Structure formats: C-alpha cells, structure tokens
Amino acid sequence: TQLLKQSPQFLSIQEGENLTVYCNSSSVFSSLQWYRQEPGEGPVLLVTVVTGGEVKKLKRLTFQFGDARKDSSLHITAAQPGDTGLYLCAGAQGAQKLVFGQGTRLTINP
Amino acid sequence: KAGVTQTPRYLIKTRGQQVTLSCSPISGHRSVSWYQQTPGQGLQFLFEYFSETQRNKGNFPGRFSGRQFSNSRSEMNVSTLELGDSALYLCASSDLRDGANVLTFGAGSRLTVL
Numbered sequence: 001t002q003l004l005k006q007s008p009q010f011l012s013i014q015e016g017e018n019l020t021v022y023c024n025s026s027s028v029f030s031s032l033q034w035y036r037q038e039p040g041e042g043p044v045l046l047v048t049v050v051t052g053g054e055v056k057k058l059k060r061l062t063f064q065f066g067d068a069r070k071d072s073s074l075h076i077t078a079a080q081p082g083d084t085g086l087y088l089c090a091g092a093q094g095a096q097k098l099v100f101g102q103g104t105r106l107t108i109n110p
Numbered sequence: 111k112a113g114v115t116q117t118p119r120y121l122i123k124t125r126g127q128q129v130t131l132s133c134s135p136i137s138g139h140r141s142v143s144w145y146q147q148t149p150g151q152g153l154q155f156l157f158e159y160f161s162e163t164q165r166n167k168g169n170f171p172g173r174f175s176g177r178q179f180s181n182s183r184s185e186m187n188v189s190t191l192e193l194g195d196s197a198l199y200l201c202a203s204s205d206l207r208d209g210a211n212v213l214t215f216g217a218g219s220r221l222t223v224l
Contacts (some may be wrong), residue, residue, distance in 0.1 A: 031210035042114070042200050042215025043153075050210060088153065092210055097166050100145075102152035 003027060004091055006101035014109050016078055021104045023089035024071045030092045032065055032072045037086040037103075079108045112137065114216035116201050122222045128189040131219045135182050135203030141165075142184040143213065144176060147198040156199075159184055188221075196223045 007022045023032070031050045035043035047056050049065035049072060056063045060083075062075040072089055086105050090098040115134040123129050135142050143166075144156040155168035159178035176186040182203075188195055198220050202213035 033210065033212065035213075035215075040217065042202070042217050043213075044215070045212055048210045048212060090153075090213075097155060097158070098143075098211070098213065099155070100153035 003099045004089055004101035006087075006089060006104050008104060009102065010105050010107075012107040012109065013079060015080060019076050019079055019106070021074045021076075021087055021106070022071070023073070023091075023101050025091060026070065027091070027093070028069050030069075032069070032092070033090045033098070034063055034072070034074055035088045035090065037088060038084075043086075043088055079106075081108045081110050084108050114201060114203050114214055116199075116216035116219050118219055119217065120220045120222075122224060123191050124224050125191055125193060127191050128187060129191060129221060130185055130187045131199055131201075131221075133184045133186075133201030133203075133216060135184070135201075136205075136214055139203035139205055139214075140182055141204045141211075142178055142182065143202045143204065144184070144186050145200045145202065146170075147200055147218070148196075153200070156186065191223045193223050196221060 004025050033048045034046045036046055037043040047063045052067045052069045054065045060077045064073050084107050086103045088103045089101045117132045141160045143158040146154045156170055157164055157176050158166040162178045173189045178184045198218040200215050200218045202215045204211050204213050
C-alpha cells in the first residue's frame with residue numbers, strides 16, 4: 001500500500017507549457033518535502049512545506065500544502081528542458097521518518 | 111562542505127552472496143538513513159541511525175542490516191542476496207531545516223544481483 005500517491009506517474013510535455021503534479025494521502029503529515037532526482041544522482045531537496053495551506057515559490061515552481069496537511073501540489077510554469085527529472089514528494093511521520101511517493105517522471109521536450 | 115559519499119557506486123553480485131555498502135555523511139550530521147529505490151516500489155525506507163544507534167527501521171527482512179560508527183559513517187549489509195535485491199541503495203544524512211528533518215542524499219550504490 002502506497003501511503004503517498006503521486007499523479008501522474010509519467011508526464012511528457014513541450015517546452016513552454018505549464019504542468020501540475022499531485023501528491024495525495026489519507027494520512028496527515030507534519031511536513032511535506034519535494035525532491036528532484038536526475039539520472040545517476042540522488043534526490044535533491046527543492047522545498048519543505050510545514051503549515052497547512054502554505055504556498056512556496058521557487059522561481060517558476062510553485063508548491064502548495066493542502067489545508068488538512070494530507071496533500072500537496074507542484075506547479076511548473078513555462079517548463080524548460082532543464083526541469084526534466086523524477087519529482088518525489090515525501091511526507092514526514094514523526095520526527096525522523098520520511099515516506100516517499102513513487103515519483104513523477106517529467107520530460108520536457110525542446 | 112563535502113556532500114554525502116557512497117561507495118561503491120556500482121557493483122554486481124550473484125545470488126547467495128553478501129554485500130556491504132558504505133556511506134560517509136556530511137560533516138556534523140549525526141543521522142544517517144538508508145533507502146532502497148526500485149522502479150516498481152519507488153523509495154523504500156530501510157533504517158535510520160543516530161549516534162551509533164538504530165532509531166527507526168522499515169519493513170525489510172533481517173537479511174538487511176546496518177550500523178553506524180563513532181565518526182557517523184554508516185554501512186549497510188545485505189546477506190544471502192536475491193534477484194529482487196537489485197536496486198539503487200541511497201544513503202542520506204539529515205539536519206533540521208524550517209522545522210523539518212531534511213535529507214541530503216548521496217549518489218547511491220547501484221547493486222545488480224545475477
């Protein structure tokens with residue numbers, strides 16, 4: 001049973017388009033993080049959201065934490081080929097343990 | 111500040127063998143976590159060590175074990191390897207940021223079991 005469900009699992013779009021990736025759960029998390037992983041590398045943290053309803057922006061990326069702290073979304077505006085990668089959401093359960101979604105593999109075509 | 115270093119980066123073993131993977135965390139980080147990443151299951155939590163003690167454990171069989179040394183370096187061991195153990199094994203050290211435990215991952219050790 002996947003505690004955190006990401007959708008879509010795969011997404012291939014053209015450069016310049018917008019997209020949204022979703023991370024959903026029936027569980028409440030104390031915080032939620034988004035990572036990006038490129039081939040041959042480990043995941044790299046993009047953002048941490050802690051408060052229900054919180055919105056954080058990182059250049060063209062906008063992250064939102066649901067009011068009930070059970071879900072999150074990542075929106076990319078005007079996608080670029082450099083955004084290509086595996087996007088992972090991770091929910092914190094307790095002080096140390098992170099639970100990861102299965103990831104969204106994003107491909108931006110020039 | 112040096113990142114998280116994992117060795118070896120790639121290795122090939124056969125069924126029944128055992129393997130030891132090593133992880134050097136970021137200097138000053140005392141917590142080290144291990145994850146298994148496969149295409150089908152995604153990132154699965156193996157265990158977490160803090161100050162040489164196992165603090166959390168995931169749902170993996172006893173063939174998977176780990177330890178942490180006094181300098182915070184960590185090793186994980188998999189005995190009696192099975193084909194399904196083929197995966198990318200990721201180590202991460204952590205610190206608190208924005209009130210949350212944030213992981214810095216190494217590049218991983220890719221294990222292939224034949």
